Every structure is written in C-alpha cells, then in structure tokens.
Amino acid sequence: MLCRQQVAELSEYEDQFSAKQSRLVVIGPGEAVHLAEFRKVTGFRSELFADPSREAYRILGFSSGISKLLGLKPLQSVFSAIKAGIRPGKLQGSALQLGGAAVIGPGNELRYLFREKQAGDHPPVAALLEVVSDGTSGD
Amino acid sequence: MISNIDFLRQWAGGKFGLNIEDVWCRDMKKENMEAYNVSVEQLGQLGVYDQKGQKTTLSDLWASQTTVLVFVRHFG
Numbered sequence: 001m002l003c004r005q006q007v008a009e010l011s012e013y014e015d016q017f018s019a020k021q022s023r024l025v026v027i028g029p030g031e032a033v034h035l036a037e038f039r040k041v042t043g044f045r046s047e048l049f050a051d052p053s054r055e056a057y058r059i060l061g062f063s064s065g066i067s068k069l070l071g072l073k074p075l076q077s078v079f080s081a082i083k084a085g086i087r088p089g090k091l092q093g094s095a096l097q098l099g100g101a102a103v104i105g106p107g108n109e110l111r112y113l114f115r116e117k118q119a120g121d122h123p124p125v126a127a128l129l130e131v132v133s134d135g136t137s138g139d
Numbered sequence: 140m141i142s143n144i145d146f147l148r149q150w151a152g153g154k155f156g157l158n159i160e161d162v163w164c165r166d167m168k169k170e171n172m173e174a175y176n177v178s179v180e181q182l183g184q185l186g187v188y189d190q191k192g193q194k195t196t197l198s199d200l201w202a203s204q205t206t207v208l209v210f211v212r213h214f215g
Contacts (some may be wrong), residue, residue, distance in 0.1 A: 017207060101209045
C-alpha cells in the first residue's frame with residue numbers, strides 16, 4: 001500500500017524529471033507480470049522494471065527484516081495512505097524488503113543514495129530533483 | 140489532510156525556521172555518499188525486466204543520461 005502511494009505521488013513529478021533531462025525509473029522486487037497492474041493503480045508513466053532476484057537491492061545495501069516494518073513511522077504512513085484513498089493490493093514481492101533510491105550517471109557515477117530505514121521512509125522527491133538539477137546547465 | 144512530511148515541514152519551519160528538506164536531505168546525501176561503498180559497475184551488470192518480460196541491463200539506463208532509480212519495497 002505504501003509503495004502504491006509512493007509511486008502515485010512520484011508520478012506527479014515525472015514531467016519535472018523529464019524537464020531536467022533525467023530519466024526516472026521505478027524498480028520493484030516482484031515478478032514482471034505484476035508491473036501492468038502496478039502501473040495502472042499508480043498512474044506512473046515512466047519506466048517500470050522488476051528485479052525478482054533482489055540482487056540490485058543487495059548491492060545497494062537496502063535492508064530487509066521484520067524490525068524495519070514496526071514502529072510509529074510505518075504506522076503513520078499506513079494511516080496517511082488510507083486517508084489519501086490508497087487501498088492495499090495483494091502483496092507482490094517481499095514484505096520484509098526495504099527500498100531506497102539512487103541517482104547514477106551519465107556513466108557509472110553514483111551521485112546520490114538513499115536507503116530506507118523503515119517502511120514508509122521514502123526517498124524525498126525534492127532531494128532527487130535537486131541532484132538532477134546539479135547536472136543540468138540550464139537550471 | 141496533511142501528510143507526514145508536510146507536518147514535519149510545517150513543524151520545523153514554524154518552530155525553528157528550518158527548511159527540513161534542505162537540512163535533512165543534504166545531510167543524508169553527504170552521509171550516504173561518504174559512508175557507503177557501492178559498486179556501480181557490479182550493479183550495472185544486472186538485468187531487470189519490463190512488463191513484457193524483456194531484459195534490460197541496468198548500466199544501459201544510465202550510460203548517457205542521469206537516471207533516478209527508485210526502488211520500491213513491493214508491488215502490492
């Protein structure tokens with residue numbers, strides 16, 4: 001549910017990323033067969049991929065574990081999502097996996113890395129836009 | 140209705156005159172970049188799959204363009 005809310009909110013900024021000549025990609029740990037439904041419910045128009053092995057998550061050091069799902073923040077995020085009209089779907093992927101964000105390129109330059117510490121601890125869009133702005137001469 | 144980040148933004152701004160995203164995000168960026176050793180080369184060799192099941196090598200995504208990769212917890 002929180003992931004649906006996260007990507008639905010992210011979709012509102014797709015044009016801003018494009019305007020900064022950057023590419024916006026969402027990757028999830030489930031199977032590719034679930035991407036069409038996820039795109040439909042989130043309204044996300046940019047590139048969407050599946051990493052069923054979660055190998056990218058491992059390399060980037062994204063945490064996994066039950067303790068990351070407990071606490072006040074995840075609970076607040078769930079209530080916030082419900083208030084926003086987001087309803088949970090059938091879980092596709094790993095319930096214990098946390099995510100994050102990376103800004104890379106052009107080439108193999110890692111420019112930003114955000115690792116979620118708890119469920120609902122999403123990468124701030126403002127920070128992502130700031131990083132891609134650093135790489136554009138016009139802004 | 141107010142989201143968590145909006146609440147935090149208003150609280151920090153009203154109480155301390157801070158732009159919470161400026162302080163928090165820049166610190167987090169600096170902290171992460173200095174503290175974590177990630178092999179982008181190794182990451183770039185991995186394959187991910189689109190909704191047609193077509194495989195894309197990650198390094199192709201960022202070869203010629205700044206790419207923002209957001210990793211979600213699951214598709215549910």
